[in-house]
Amino acid sequence: MNDATNDHPMHHGAPAHALERLVFFSDAVFAISITLLVIELKVPALPRSASDVEFLQALANLTPHFVGFLVSFFVIGAFWSGHHRAFDCARHWSPKLLMPNLFLLCSVAGMPFFTALVSEYYGKLVPSAAYCLWLFFVAICNLWNNMKAVSPPVAADDLDPEYAALIRRRGWAVILGTLTALAFCFVNPWLAQPALISMPLWRRLLEYLHRRGTLKTV
Amino acid sequence: MNDATNDHPMHHGAPAHALERLVFFSDAVFAISITLLVIELKVPALPRSASDVEFLQALANLTPHFVGFLVSFFVIGAFWSGHHRAFDCARHWSPKLLMPNLFLLCSVAGMPFFTALVSEYYGKLVPSAAYCLWLFFVAICNLWNNMKAVSPPVAADDLDPEYAALIRRRGWAVILGTLTALAFCFVNPWLAQPALISMPLWRRLLEYLHRRGTLKTV
């Protein structure tokens, strides 16, 4: 079978390959969701006679919204990079991709709401925990979808199994990172977003365990 | 004539094939519409001093908006999948595609409004019926457009007529599903959105009738 074509013979030569349309549609949803984050940054309401200091103060009050915007921007950007990395290995269309991919996009599309929630009530337990729980949901969908992309029948026939395993480990590291953020949240809600930085640490730990042979099954 | 080219000889080799641009434009409108659904999820207004229980209560009050977001996300996702499936069979550009496709996109673009309406007044007759009626309109446009995609002069010359008939039956199942939701709406508006789950049941019924030979004409 040729690479990058549909399995169904009558689809051969379709103007937009089924797989490319899926990737394209996903890119568009990621791009819209990441750009919609800015909508939650509201211009502060001040009288035109306000002094420079008052303007600076009003902008300073937006700090949690700015931090929320930046954190969610790079979090969605990281999920997009992961989708990019996994689907680089995909060659064959399969209807089995539809559901995990729609679930991932749905979870990503919900990010602007949870970002606005955590920014509006920075440092409060319930909003922070809701944000981390939703990120955990995104991470689950991410692992599910990326595993489909690097497994038969979707993956390239000559895909290095070692590379597929690497992508799965990356997916697990993201899940562990969101769980860490959720746990820190109950210690102190202010630590929830900073704790997302643990993701690369988990990735290195999993790589270390893998090299030592402890992670045979993942 | 070659596949995937314009019929007009001077268009041969256009940098963006007419058909691909239509598919691309449609994907973009689907993606934007599906992602804009989140805009209707508004962060609840609470004093910063609110307790955890009050925050949980405020989030719980958003349940109808969440359900509306999820239902409409997967409904638009299903229409996108149908568009994907039908246009996989298309090979030739025809100006006859423009109108049905614009009508479909217009109906899809209106979904965020009707989703917000039904979520804001969950369980009320008129909003629920308006939502179902609009979905019925989307389903009509969907059948019209997908039938154009799998019929001459647009369809691939070697398209299996059986596959084209399958796509038409799927379009009819979606229409019957939206009519079912509309009917349930008058029984109890709370049942309108759950009744959309009847779509796959209608599809199986039509497949069954087709195999028994009862549906010769569809």
Place this chain on the structure above:
Amino acid sequence: MNDATNDHPMHHGAPAHALERLVFFSDAVFAISITLLVIELKVPALPRSASDVEFLQALANLTPHFVGFLVSFFVIGAFWSGHHRAFDCARHWSPKLLMPNLFLLCSVAGMPFFTALVSEYYGKLVPSAAYCLWLFFVAICNLWNNMKAVSPPVAADDLDPEYAALIRRRGWAVILGTLTALAFCFVNPWLAQPALISMPLWRRLLEYLHRRGTLKTV
């Protein structure tokens, strides 16, 4: 020189051809602008205890916003079709395309605002005239941009001059249609949007005059 490549030799084989990126970027702006129209459809505010009749009345009050949404949707759709038709004839990248295309996209991006303005104050002179004037601006940019696409150095070398002239005449018909709407606006603002239907009439008139040989210069 090959079709669909950059004129600059070092660009040959670029992963995203300059012309395709321009077309793609334009499609995305058209798609976003056409889908953002729905944001102006606001869910009416009613008490949950409102009766069915009150809900129907509230929806009926949205009629101007619905009409505005539909008219602008098909107007932007028509401009997108025109862009599609003209750029089907384009083969060579030229930096001369950048400015007319950005102006067209800027004018299209402004449509949601003017649509909201005319819908909010339906039947009032100034909002209707502002809408028609902005459409006139879109139509000017449209003609400017499409003429660049079907002229050297952008157009395909073998482009039928007759087809290029047809596209120019279509651009003029759109301009005449928006001027007609603007004129009707001063007679009665309610007639402004319906008067846009004159566009196909102008197109037929120009075609008729062209065939009779009266329009040698256009």
Place this chain on the structure above:
Amino acid sequence: MNDATNDHPMHHGAPAHALERLVFFSDAVFAISITLLVIELKVPALPRSASDVEFLQALANLTPHFVGFLVSFFVIGAFWSGHHRAFDCARHWSPKLLMPNLFLLCSVAGMPFFTALVSEYYGKLVPSAAYCLWLFFVAICNLWNNMKAVSPPVAADDLDPEYAALIRRRGWAVILGTLTALAFCFVNPWLAQPALISMPLWRRLLEYLHRRGTLKTV
């Protein structure tokens, strides 16, 4: 090594080349950000009984928002053109592109907020300075990202070093232009946006110095 493929051999023939997906994703974010600018143009609130003069006055009061919309539209358009120009020279995917490109997109995605801020408080020091500072940040990311695109290992192997230097000088001219706007801002905030017109002047100055041999290192 072939042009336009991934460096990793197993990626050869991926349905969406890694580099194309990056370019595509960037185009989408640029397009969404540029189109979202219109959301800050709010329809003025007037009684329906308002006179034509009052309507004209209300529209006239929107002038700063209109100017802000237009300036930011063409500023983002210019950054998009620069991205287009630089990535026309790119042929090889490198993970080193991810971070500078995400930073550029993040800065571009923030533009609608700063545009709304400067438009709402036109002529005030802090909002104008914040706008110019953010533009300076965009310009830094722009230079960083475009330098990656025209340098090894990303650039085409046969890329004219002179052309790569030209793109770097353009990036520097944009930075100098935003610094000029920032400086004018402290003289008179009204001059901040008009001072952006200095960008082409800086470009010509850098070209002049380059031809005279003064700018050996850039």
